[in-house]
Amino acid sequence: MKFFVVGLLSVYFSLYCNALCADDVYFSRLGMSQGLSHPSVMSIYQDELGSFWFGTREGLNRYDQNGIQVFTPEPGNLNSLCGERIRQICGDKNGSVFILTNRGISEYNLKTNAFLTLKDNVCTAISYGYNRLWIAEYNRLFVYKDGCIEKFFQFPDQVNISAIKELKNGCLVVGTFSSGVYYLDKKKRITQLLSDIGRVSVIYEDLKNDLWIGSYTKGLYYFQDTRLVEHYCTAALKGECRLSSDFVRDICEDNNGDIWIGTSLGINRLSEDRQHLYFFDKEGGRDSRKLSDCSVWSLYKDVQGTIWVGTYYGGVNYFNPEIKLYNYLDLQYPGKVKNSASIVGCIIEDEHENLFLCTEGEGVIYYDVKKKQCEQYSIKNPRNQYLFKSNIKAAYYDKNKRILWLGLHFGGLCKFNMSTREYTIFDEYQYSWNAVGDAASVRAIKPYGKDSLLVGTHSGLYLFNTRTNDFTLFSEHLHKYNPFVVDILFDKKQNLWVAGKGLLYFNVKTGEIREYLYDPKKENSLSSNNMEKLFLDS
Template sequence: MIIKRHLLFICFLIVCIIKGQAQDITFGHLTTNEGLSNNAVMTMYQDERGFIWIGTRNGANLYNGNEFKVYKFRKNSSNSLIYNNINHITGNKKGEVYFMTPKGISALNIRKDTFTTLIQKEIRAMFYHEQLYAAHSNSIYIYDGKQFSLYYELPQKSKITALHVNDNQILIGTENQGLFSLDRHHQLSHPISKGNISTIFQDSSGKYWIGSWEEGLFMMNGETISNFRHEEKNPSSISSNFIRCCSEDKQGNLWIGTFNGLNMFHPSSQTFTRHQKRENGLSHSSVWSILCDHQGSIWVGTYFGGVNYFNPESQIYHQYQAAKTESEGLSSPIVGRITEDSQHNLWIGTEGGGLNKYDPKSRKFEWFRHSKLPGSLSHNNVKALYYDPLREVIWIGTHLGGLNKMDLKTKKFTQYFHNENDPESLPSNIIRDIIPYKEQLIIASHAGVCIFNPETGKVKRLFQTLPYKITYAAGIFIDHRGTLWICGGGNGVYSYQFDNQKITNYKHNHALEHGISSNSINRIYEDSQHRLWLCSNESGIDLYRYDTDDFINFDREKNELASDCVNDVCELSPGKLLFTTDVGFSILA
C-alpha cells in the first residue's frame, strides 16, 4: 500500500468543525478598547501602502495592522482636519488622502504628514477618478490640484448625496429624486426616478449597485434595473430597505451594509444571507461602511460597534465560543468530545460546562448541566459521548460522575456509578471512552475496561489478570476485523481478539525500525479505507500495517506535521484525514 506523505499545515485554530452548511461569520473587532478614536465608523479606505484609514464621528484613524494613529481637528491650527465628523475618505494613490466632512474637505500629504483645507462648504458626496469630484447642494465641483471649479449643476434642485465617476458617465444620487446619469457630453438621463440615494458601487462585472434610504437596493445592468426590498416574512430577502454601503470580495461576492445588518447576495437565487448582531459576531447591526482590502479581508464599519473584520476565504470553518446567553454559544470554552444524532444535532461534551446541544437548523445552543434536581447530568466535566440510535439515547461519560444515559425524547438523565461492594458496577466513576459492541457498550475507565449491559446496568470487567491486566484505559476502538484496540496509561496500545481471547501489547522499542513510535497514545482511529491510525502525544502519527503487523510513522520533521503532539483525527473525505494538534491542525492527503 502506497501512502501519500503530503501534510498541509493550516495555521488557525478552531473549536469544532461543522461541514456542509452555511455558517455565521466569526469577526475580529477593533474598538476604542484597541485605540480607535470613536466606535461610530462612517467610512474606510485603504491607501497605496496598504494601511487602512477609518473615519469616525470623532476623528480619522490610520491603522497599520498593529496600532492606531489618530488625527483630529485642532483649534487655531491650519495643519489639522477641518472637522472631526468624517463622512467619507478617498485618495489619489499618489500620496494624498482626502477627508470629507460636513464643513468641507481636508487633504493629507502622507509623506509630510500635513493637512490642507481644500474647500469649506457642506460637502455631501465625493469621488476620485483621475481627479477629485465633490458635490455641494445640487452642484458638482472638480479639483485640479489647486482649486475647485464648477463642473455641472443639476437642473433639479435636489441635493446630491452620492457620486460615481468613470470614463463614460457620472452617476449622481440625490436626496429625493433618485439617480441621474450624466454622460461625457453632459446629456442627462434619469434611470431611477425616486428615492434618497445613499451609495453607488460598481462591481467587477460592470453592474451598478445603488443603495437608498427607504427604497431598498437597486441593481443596474445596462438598461435593466432590478429592485431588491426587505420582505417581512422572507428570511432570504435583504434585511432592511435602508442601504448604506456595498463592496465586493475577491471571490466576486457582493456584501451590502444596511440599517439592520450585513448581507451577502447570491446571484444564482437572487437571495441574501443575513448577518446581524450576535455574540462573537457582528458587534452592531447598523452597518455604515464596508471595505475589501488588498488581501481579500472584509472590513465592516458599524454605528456603535467599531470595526468588524473577517476573511471570506477562511470562513470554511467556524469558531463557536463560550457565551453568556445559552442559545448563542457554548457553556464552556473547553470542548472534549462531539457526536451527531440522527436529526443532525451536534452533542458537545465540555469540561466544566456539562453537555451542549447545537441545532444546525435554528443555529441555537441548549445547555444540560448538573443540578440538585433529580434527572439532571451527574457531573459537568464530560469526557466521553456515544449516540445510541438503537435506543435513541446519548451515553455520557464524566470525570468523577460515572456514566449517564440521556433520553432524547424526555431529556432526562439516568445515572450509573461505581460501587466498591458491587463487582458488576462500573469499575470507576471516571469514564474516558464509550463504544458499541453487540447491542451492549464497551467502556474505558480509570480502572480498566468493561462491557456494559444497557438493559440491566450491569458490567463485565475485562483484562483483570496478569500478564495483561489493564488498570487504566483512555481510548478504545473496534476495527473492521472485530479486533478491540485499547490505549492509555503510557503502556502503548493493546489489541484484543474476542474469538480466541488473544491479547497483544505494542510498546515503543528503539531497536525496532517499524515499531510503535510512542507509548503515550491519545486516539485510535480507522478510516474508510480500513487504515488504522494512532495519534501520539510526542511522536506524531503511526499507521498500523495489518499485513506486516508493524507501524509507519509520520512526524513534524519528516512530513511537516504541525506538531508531534496529536490529539485527534477525523476523515474529511475518502483518503483525506484531518489531525488536530496542540498548535493547529494538519491534513493528510
C-alpha cells in the same frame, strides 16, 4: 484487575442545534477596546500601503500592523485634520487619502504624513474617479486634479448633491438629497434616471458595469446601462427580493460576484444571479461571532477580498466570504447544549466525518456536521455517578470496529460501542504501582499493534489488551525516567515521544531514551517542563 459492564448507553439530552446554513457568516470585530476612537464608523478605505482608514463621529482612525492611530483637528496646526466628524474617505492609490469632514475636505499625504486642507467649507460628497477627485458643494460639482480645483458643472438651485460616481465609460451618475438621480454624459447632457426616491446614499458600479443606487427610504435600484432592471425593497412582489430594510446605506461586491447591501437592519447578500437575497443581522448580542450592531453604515472590500463593515454603534466587523476556514459552534449559546462546558478537551472524527466533542464537565457531544445537530450522552456507574459528565481528558476512535475509547479524569478507561450503544468501564482499585483506575488520570490513548492500546496516565504508560482487557506496564525502563504522562505521539519513524514533566524520546526498537528539559542556562532548551499536547506537522 476488575471491570464491569454497566449496560446500554442512555441519551439524556438530544437536540437540534440552530442550523449553521451554508450562508452563515462569522464576523471578527474591531472596536474601542482595540483603540477605535468611536463606535460609529461612517466610512472605510484601504490605501495602497495596506493600511485601513476608518471615519468615525470623533476622528479619523488609521489601522495597520502597529495598531490604531487616531487623527483629530489640532487648533493652530494647519497640517492637521480640518474636522472631527468623518463622513467619507477615498484615495488615489498614489500617495493621497481624501477625507470629507463636517468642516471641509482634507488630503493626507502618505509620504509626508501631513494633512492639507482642500476645502474649509461644508461639502456634501466626495468620490475618487479615474485620476481625479470629484467634490460636491450643494448643487455644484468640482474636480480636483494636479493640485487644482476647478468647477465642472452646476445643477439647478433646488438640487442638493449627496453622492457621486464616475463610471468606467467616463460618464457621471449624481445622486441628490431629494431631487432623484441624474446621469451626466461626457458632453454634460443630463438624463434623470430616478425622481422621487428620497436621499441617495450610495452609487456603485459592479464588475459587469451594472449600476446600483441605494436610497435612505426606497431601498435599492439595479440598472443595466440606464435601464432600470429591478427594485429591491421591503415591499417587493417577489419574496426572495425583499430587503430587510429600505434604509440602504452602502453597497459592495465580493469576488464571487455577490452584492452586499448594508442597511439599518443588518446586511443583505444578493446572489450573483440577482434572484435571491440572504439576511445577516445581530442575532442576539451574546454571540460574539455575529454582527456587533445591526445598523450598518459602511461596507468596503479590501485587496484580499475581505469585507469590512462599519456599524452605527458596534465599531468595525470584518469577514471573508471566499474563505470558510471553520464553522463556529458555540456550545454555551442558549439553546445549544444544556449546561454546556466551556472547555472541549479533544475532538475525534468518526467514519462519517462527524465529530465527538469530548468536554471537561459535560461529557461527550456528538456533532453531525451535515445536519448541524448535537447529541449529548451520559453514563451512570453503580455509584450513580455520571461518568460521561466527568472530565474527559483523552479519546481514541476505532473506525473499523466503531469503538470510542475515553480517558476519564480519575475515572479510568471507558469503551463505548457506537453500533450497540453498550459501554464498558474499566475501573481498578488496586493500590499497586501498575494501577490504572480512580488513582490515575487517563491523559492519552493511542492504538498500538493489532489488539492493543497505549494508555498514558499520571501514574505511567500502560499497554491495554483489548481482547483480554488486561493492563501491563509498557516499558519499565521508560517508567523509571518519568511515570507522569499527559500525551504520547509516534513520529514518522515510529519513535515514541512522551510528554509529561518535560519531553522524552523513546526508540521502541533499541530502548534508547533522550530527555528534553527546561534549562534557564540554555537558549535552545524547552521553554517549560509543563507539557500539555504533542503535535506532528506534515
